[in-house]
Amino acid sequence: MLQYVTLTIDGSRIRAAKGTSVLDAAIEYGICIPHLCHVPSLSDIGACRLCIVEHVRNGSSNVTTSCTLRVQEGMVIRTNTEKIVKLRRNIAELLVAEAPNSRAVQDIAVRCGVKEVRYPFRNNNCIQCGRCVRYCNQYWRANVLGFVGRGKDRHVDYPIGTRPDFCKNCGACTLYCPMSVTPCEGPMKRGEEHLCGKCESQLSMSASLPGACVRCDLGKGFQCARHA
Amino acid sequence: MVKIKNPRDLETLRVKIQRERKKIHSTIIMCGGTGCQASQSLAVIDAVKNQIDRQGLQKNVHVRATGCHGFCEQGPIMVIEPENLFYCHVSAKDAQEIVSKTLLKGEIIERFLYVDPVTGKKIRTEAEIPFYKNQDRQLLAYSKLVDPKSIDDYIATGGYEALAKTLMGIAPEDVIEEVRASGLRGRGGGGFPTGRKWFECWEAPGDEKYVICNADEGDPGAYMDRCLLEANPHLVIEGMMIGAWAVGARQGYIYVRHEYPLAVRHARYAIHQMREYGLLGDNILGSSFSFDIEVARGGGAFVCGESTALMASIEGKVGEPRPKDIHTVKEGLWDKPTVLNNVETWANVPSIMLKGSKWFASKGTKGSKGTKIFALTGQVKNTGLVEVAMGTTLNEIVFTIGGGSKTGKAVKAVQTGGPSGGCLPVGKFDLPVDFDALTKAGSMMGSGGMVVMDEGTCMVDVAKYFLTFLQDESCGKCVPCRLGVDRMLEIVTDITEGNGRPEHIGLLEELAETVREGSLCALGKTAPNPVLSTLHYFFDEYVAHVEKKRCPAGVCKSLISYTIDPEKCEGCGICIRACPHNAVKGEKEKTHIINLLECRKCGICIAECKFDAIMVG
């Protein structure tokens, strides 16, 4: 028997089953909070920090990730305050400055309102969203991939650096990797990195309808709830 | 070994030990803590013990090897009671002289006496030394009184009395109320009210609960917890047991960082001795309380001082924090209700139970009760551990107790709270030190690290130092910390290398806000503090670096150059030999010359030159 709670997201009263995350509850009701490392059917780790919202309690608000926050009766959530919009934009800016060579990351940047990148571009081919690791360990239970190292040295690797023979070659790691989506104009070589910002439709939609799903390509093929 | 089965056994044993101790004439106390060990104090202790044996004085003279006294720069330290005579910088070869002259004949050997660096006078007794006199050493006083490897010492000084009193008649809810009323707040830096934390764990459902002691002490420059655990592990364990009784836990862990092997050994030995006496296990002191405890070692990671990362580490996993939407008092170690407190927090508990919450609350300020231990280090004359009541001002700590600048250059700032804290300029030293006053001023008291900086310290370099530290120690899981701290470091590095631009300052501030609000754990959330506090109070230094491409303190290598003053250079050749980059050339007795293209400004020549002939400009 599922127990339900009622919470308020951006002024709308929403009913959700106990144990659901605020992010899932919002997406279900058509309020799309930008997210990257969240994938349905896998655990949420709160790593990308794009899904942050303000949890309003006793007159003050706490910034936290909606993917790790479980719904509670009477909860009040704001997803698009000025503060959240600015934070999200800055986080997306950091991401696209780090790994611009992916259409998914460029889409996210546009979706979050990034208009300029104030840091020197790098051309990293991993944003450490953890999708590959979680698919490998939780979904396929192969235990082939893991995050190795700390801080700047942290990277995805095989055990002791070598691909083991128990890797099932399922291909999930590359299939669901945001970096495998090539930018529209082709791969960006070293020195050619830039903020694409070409998706006019998404730009105008995200500005005029905050919270509505703009059918960003991060959902396509990534089992976003809006792409059934 | 006789088992202590109830409080009466404990009392009997205590009286017995105290009676035996009364027969002793003199006690020679020597510090065997990590600091003094680095000064070879163990050899001194052995030498003194040999001398005592050789001269047949074992019956009347007791030698006590203790843990850290907190005055490490004077080590090896020796205190002779009952005269309270204080000797410092003692070496093994002095043992015979000290035993023959001082112990047997009562003669004081002048050259071992402590010289007050402020007045230049020699001081005889420990009690008169200003460094000690101006403190309120509630916890640190134990360092002298107990040998950490002797549970009997601890019992003789009243050890486990608080536990006995608690188990024999104070209900868990009343213990929690007493701790709440005392106003004790977490000493690890967070300052969360301890009573409230225990209450929330107590009311959490489930009968498998844990208590953990956080002895990770990762803040560089802080060693209060090392001292407490090395010198008196029993005090910490007793506090944990009282807490476990209060919340309903039956198992405890002391998580000690990898870099403290002596603290690990002393804690494990204390546990071993407690087991021998029956003070761990079932029905402790004849009550219904059963408890056991073990020491878990860290693997070398600053982030494991964060509670969820620490618990992951005890579970044998990588120390990556998890979001704290559900607090660890509800779901902590192995997802069970857990109370995690700092070493110093636990150490304060027994005295609260014995002397009462009113006594504890009589010291300190309105929001911060009791005493706090600080590690005063850096460019200050008297470096060491300082325990004072909360509310003591920075002036008192740095100048009255610390003795002011060591180097001759004026004190410029003090850095408190480690990498989560900030820098305060000397003009703000009238601030009282407690949980709230420093935070209001833009810094943070933190766990107690206090590094004094003089005019020769570049504050932009300090910001770079802390960002480098945090970048190295970040677990790397979340974007704002992994990428944000990295970009902040990139910008500050540019500034120190003369590539700073005016827009960098605004960008730094915006980045700082993103990292602070967006990060998953406290490491990320507090990472911007060193940058923000130095920007706020030392803005002129940033301006000098960005606009004038100058480093006023003479530290940032790209903005300075080394030249040899021909007036002072004697041509001795020391710098030529010392330079690891072969950048100095010259003939004997002729002015030497530094090749600016080869010079890496490592500063080794300046450190070695006896004539102060190398200029930084």
Add this chain to the structure above:
Amino acid sequence: MSTTSLNVVLKGRRSQPHQLIEVLQDIQDLYGYIPADAMKTVAQELGVPLIEVYRVACFYKAFSLKPRGEHVITVCTGTACHVRGSTLLLDQIQGQLRIQPGHTTDDGLFTLECVNCVGACALGPIIAHNGMYEHHMTPGKLRKIIGDVYVTKKEESRHG
């Protein structure tokens, strides 16, 4: 790599995944580093996926995946030591031995490590030479310590 000593380390800890860090600490003490074969055995005996063992071995600074030199020089880079000039010590070693922190000289004699505070701050700058602390270090003293090791080595090979 002896299986008997590894057995001693694993005794009483088999099938207990939470003992992983303690086991690796003992292996590090035993061999001076964590050999790949040891990791595989530990994974099997403790019931932990190999990737997890590898993750833990790489995450914590206490563990080294490469053998260390005969003389491990650890420079404390904590705040108090930094303010008192620990950077000079790093410069000295980097200049004299031409190695970066975390690396070993080609002759296998020296490894340079950094540690973020050993808690002996009043005595800084501190270095540890094979675990033994030396306080109030200066570049000159350090140069002598390194030099003495080479002199002793030369004498040993002459008499050896």
